[in-house]
Amino acid sequence: MYDLDTRRHALSLVAQGRSLNSVSQQTGISRYAIRQWLIRLEPKQSSSSCLRCDSNPKPPQDPAAYAYLLGLYLGDGCISKQPRGTYALRIARADAWPGLIAARKDAVGQVRPENSVCAVRKQGCVMVTSTSRHWPCFFPQHGPGKKHQRVITLESWQQDIVDAHPWEFVRGLVHSDGCRVTNWATRVVAGTRKRHEYTRYFFTNKSDAIRRLFTDTLDALGVEWRPTNAWSVSVARRPSVALMDTHIGPKH
Known part of the structure; x- marks a missing residue:
C-alpha cells in the first residue's frame, strides 16, 4: 500500500x-x-x-x-x-x-x-x-x-474534418506509415558521369482502404502520386515533392 x-x-x-x-x-x-x-x-x-x-x-x-x-x-x-x-x-x-x-x-x-x-x-x-x-x-x-x-471508412463528420484540414490528415498518415527519403542516380553530362539526388515520399499500409484515403486526399491537394507495389505509394514529381516539403517535411 x-x-x-x-x-x-x-x-x-x-x-x-x-x-x-x-x-x-x-x-x-x-x-x-x-x-x-x-x-x-x-x-x-x-x-x-x-x-x-x-x-x-x-x-x-x-x-x-x-x-x-x-x-x-x-x-x-x-x-x-x-x-x-x-x-x-x-x-x-x-x-x-x-x-x-x-x-x-x-x-x-x-x-x-x-x-x-x-x-x-x-x-x-x-x-x-x-x-x-x-x-x-x-x-x-x-x-x-x-x-x-x-x-475502414470515414463517417461524414470525419470526412468533413479531413476536407477542411487535408494537410493535417496527410501529415498524420506520413508521420505514421510514411517516410521522406533522398534517392540518387548518375548520368553522363558533357562526358562526365555526375551524381543526381532527388527527394521522394513513400506511404506504405496493408489496408487498401487506408491507402485510398491517403491518395484521395493527395488528389484533392493536387499532389501527383503513383503506386510502387501492392502496399506502397510514392510521391516523386518535383512540384508535388515541393508541396509535401512545405506542409510536412522530414521527420524529427
Missing part, C-alpha cells in the same frame, strides 16, 4: 511526460500500480461530457489536431478495452523521433483535454497512451482484428 503523497508524487512525474518505466525505476513503484492509479483517477464522465455522445453530436474542439490524430491512429494507433469500462488509445513511434513523439502527445491532449496523456517506453519505441471512456466515439473505425482485415 502507498500513501496519498507517494501516489501524487508518482502521478506528477507522469504528468511531466516521464515514461512509466522511468517513474517506476525512480520511485520503486511498479508500472502496473501507476497505470491503475491513472485509470482510477480519471474523472468519471457522463455521456453528455463527450462531444460525440451528446444528443446533438459535435465535432472535436480542435478539428486540425483531430485530422492529424486520425492519420496517426489509422497508421500506428490502436484502441483497447480496459477495466471499468474505459479504453486506452495507444499510438506507437520509434524513439529515434522525439519531435514526433511530442507532436503525438500534443494532438491527443488537444482532442481530449479532459484526459491525461503519458509516454510509455517500450523496446525501441515509445507508446503515447491516453485512457478515456470515449475514444471509440472519436474513432468509430475501432473494432476487433487488424485494420487491413476489416472495412
Whole structure:
C-alpha cells in the first residue's frame, strides 16, 4: 500500500511526460500500480461530457489536431478495452523521433483535454497512451482484428474534418506509415558521369482502404502520386515533392 503523497508524487512525474518505466525505476513503484492509479483517477464522465455522445453530436474542439490524430491512429494507433469500462488509445513511434513523439502527445491532449496523456517506453519505441471512456466515439473505425482485415471508412463528420484540414490528415498518415527519403542516380553530362539526388515520399499500409484515403486526399491537394507495389505509394514529381516539403517535411 502507498500513501496519498507517494501516489501524487508518482502521478506528477507522469504528468511531466516521464515514461512509466522511468517513474517506476525512480520511485520503486511498479508500472502496473501507476497505470491503475491513472485509470482510477480519471474523472468519471457522463455521456453528455463527450462531444460525440451528446444528443446533438459535435465535432472535436480542435478539428486540425483531430485530422492529424486520425492519420496517426489509422497508421500506428490502436484502441483497447480496459477495466471499468474505459479504453486506452495507444499510438506507437520509434524513439529515434522525439519531435514526433511530442507532436503525438500534443494532438491527443488537444482532442481530449479532459484526459491525461503519458509516454510509455517500450523496446525501441515509445507508446503515447491516453485512457478515456470515449475514444471509440472519436474513432468509430475501432473494432476487433487488424485494420487491413476489416472495412475502414470515414463517417461524414470525419470526412468533413479531413476536407477542411487535408494537410493535417496527410501529415498524420506520413508521420505514421510514411517516410521522406533522398534517392540518387548518375548520368553522363558533357562526358562526365555526375551524381543526381532527388527527394521522394513513400506511404506504405496493408489496408487498401487506408491507402485510398491517403491518395484521395493527395488528389484533392493536387499532389501527383503513383503506386510502387501492392502496399506502397510514392510521391516523386518535383512540384508535388515541393508541396509535401512545405506542409510536412522530414521527420524529427
